Amino acid sequence: MRAMKGGKPESVTVQKKLIRGERASAAGGSVSFEVRDKPASLKTDDWGRVVAVFVLGKEWQFKDWPFKDHVEIFNKVIGFYVRFEDDSVEAAKVVKQWNVKIISISKNKRHQDRTAALEVWERLEEFMRAHA
Incomplete structure (x- = not known):
């Protein structure tokens, strides 16, 4: 991880074992994802x-x-919106x-967070297979 001023890393690399498919075999069973908080720093x-992108439900997130x-x-990318099940539907309308x-x-x-996390990984892997 490379740290920016203030100690917060610019990016974090997550190594994920693939569940199935050709990429799982080709990548030796795993793939690395670079996770970033500030897309403005992308060239x-x-x-x-x-x-993939985790959306906030706000238009300004996609400025620039x-x-x-x-x-x-x-x-081009898969989008995820994570919400608490009892949040108002107003936030999810957009x-x-x-x-x-x-x-x-x-x-x-x-204890059900793991199920939600697995859904994210499965859908991401499915998206990547479909867009390979």
């Missing part, structure tokens, strides 16, 4: 490596992205218009 060449609209964004996967988690049943 033009970096955008081709972006495979190199895509013309949400349709283009979510055809997101429902986008091609993103809504993942609901419980504030009180945190």
Whole structure:
């Protein structure tokens, strides 16, 4: 990890064992994901490596992205919106218009977080296979 001023890393690398498919065999069973918090720091060449985005449900999140609209964004990358299951649906109204996967988690049943995390990984892997 490379640290920025203030000690927060610019990126974190996550090594993930693939579940199935040709990529699992080709990659020796695993793949590395570079996780970033600030897409503004991406260079033009970096955008081709972006495979997923966690959305906040706000239009400003996509300001200065190199895509013309949400349709283009979510055809090129998979989007996830993580919400608490008892949050108001108002927050998710905008997101429902986008091609993103809504993942609901419980504030009180945190043992179910693993299931939500597995859903994210499975959908990401499925998306990557479909767009290989």
